[in-house]
Amino acid sequence: MQKDLQDWKGEQLISCVDEPTGSLILIGIHSSVLGPATGGTRMMSYDSEEAALRDCLRLSKSMTHKFAMANFPRGGGKAVIATPPSLSEKQRRGLLFRYGLLLKRLNGLFYTGPDMGITSDDLNQIGLTAPNYVFCKTDEDGQGHQSGEATALGVLSAIKTTIRYLYGSDELKDRTIIIQGAGSVGKMLILLLLEESAKVIFTDIDIPDKRMIEKGAIFVEPDEIYHQKGDIFSPCAQGGILKSETIYKLNCKAIVGAANNQLAYEEAGIQLKEKGILYAPDFVVNIGGAMSITGIEALNWSREKAALEIANIGATLDMIFHRAREQNINTVTAALEIVTQRLAEKKEMPEYLPTA
Numbered sequence: 001m002q003k004d005l006q007d008w009k010g011e012q013l014i015s016c017v018d019e020p021t022g023s024l025i026l027i028g029i030h031s032s033v034l035g036p037a038t039g040g041t042r043m044m045s046y047d048s049e050e051a052a053l054r055d056c057l058r059l060s061k062s063m064t065h066k067f068a069m070a071n072f073p074r075g076g077g078k079a080v081i082a083t084p085p086s087l088s089e090k091q092r093r094g095l096l097f098r099y100g101l102l103l104k105r106l107n108g109l110f111y112t113g114p115d116m117g118i119t120s121d122d123l124n125q126i127g128l129t130a131p132n133y134v135f136c137k138t139d140e141d142g143q144g145h146q147s148g149e150a151t152a153l154g155v156l157s158a159i160k161t162t163i164r165y166l167y168g169s170d171e172l173k174d175r176t177i178i179i180q181g182a183g184s185v186g187k188m189l190i191l192l193l194l195e196e197s198a199k200v201i202f203t204d205i206d207i208p209d210k211r212m213i214e215k216g217a218i219f220v221e222p223d224e225i226y227h228q229k230g231d232i233f234s235p236c237a238q239g240g241i242l243k244s245e246t247i248y249k250l251n252c253k254a255i256v257g258a259a260n261n262q263l264a265y266e267e268a269g270i271q272l273k274e275k276g277i278l279y280a281p282d283f284v285v286n287i288g289g290a291m292s293i294t295g296i297e298a299l300n301w302s303r304e305k306a307a308l309e310i311a312n313i314g315a316t317l318d319m320i321f322h323r324a325r326e327q328n329i330n331t332v333t334a335a336l337e338i339v340t341q342r343l344a345e346k347k348e349m350p351e352y353l354p355t356a
């Protein structure tokens with residue numbers, strides 16, 4: 001574990017066990033240099049404690065990169081709740097209530113929103129004990145901010161930028177977009193793309209919603225998705241899917257998707273470049289939900305301001321593509337250089353340096 005934490009280079013890891021359910025709660029505070037650590041809560045059953053820890057560390061770091069890239073005044077954090085394979089409704093409610101108590105005790109060290117395995121009801125439940133530290137709760141009218149939709153709009157902006165970069169025009173008509181995962185982001189993205197008359201091929205581990213197929217999207221089985229021929233492959237489900245075993249199957253010009261941590265390892269970025277596939281770094285593309293919801297709920301942003309900032313994701317990505325091309329480096333390196341620079345500029349000098 002010490003090695004994992006050393007490689008992570010984060011500020012703090014908070015961990016505890018929820019006794020009544022036997023769940024492991026991990027909160028990674030990766031960086032509070034740009035503002036209070038903020039990120040979703042992911043709740044699922046993991047194969048091992050190590051897998052849960054690694055997910056928490058990687059995801060929290062990625063939040064730091066996202067916010068720094070978007071010039072947004074928040075730091076990176078993420079919570080992982082590793083549960084037993086199944087929980088009753090009552091156990092789940094209790095767990096989330098106690099998790100809320102933990103967030104309340106943290107007193108603003110960590111702000112959270114949705115991620116995999118967390119519904120809007122769950123956020124309401126956490127909000128019972130930690131109302132000030134949870135985003136996307138529903139209000140009295142049953143209305144809540146939808147982070148999936150905002151993320152999908154950001155991915156759409158990034159897809160258009162990429163298409164323009166590749167072909168000189170961002171017209172999506174007759175372009176083929178291959179989408180892996182039709183969850184809260186993927187499904188929304190599919191509908192947005194169909195409205196733009198794009199061709200959509202998609203997959204999901206669950207039976208697909210008929211609406212998407214009726215509107216013309218083509219469903220394929222999960223193991224058939226990688227070798228589909230198209231302009232853009234868009235990972236919108238699990239992370240770690242880009243690796244030698246999948247990259248050789250890809251038959252697309254670029255990768256632009258919403259999933260967090262798409263590259264299974266660093267060299268995967270290099271492998272993609274060698275194969276001539278343009279990679280849009282996930283942490284540049286998928287900030288839409290976290291940024292607009294945190295902006296609206298914590299920074300008093302209007303919906304118009306949020307929409308403008310989401311639309312700007314494409315421009316940031318365009319800048320990364322050009323920087324990478326000019327310097328002949330891969331796009332992840334180009335983006336991380338900017339992140340590192342922004343963090344270094346903001347890092348406050350302590351008022352006095354204690355002598356050792």
Ligand code: PHE
Pocket residue numbers: 038039040041112113114115116135136147260286287289290291293294
């Ligand atoms: N799941 C979001 C992400 O990975 C996290 C988030 C959503 C954080 C909404 C705050 C508000 O970016």
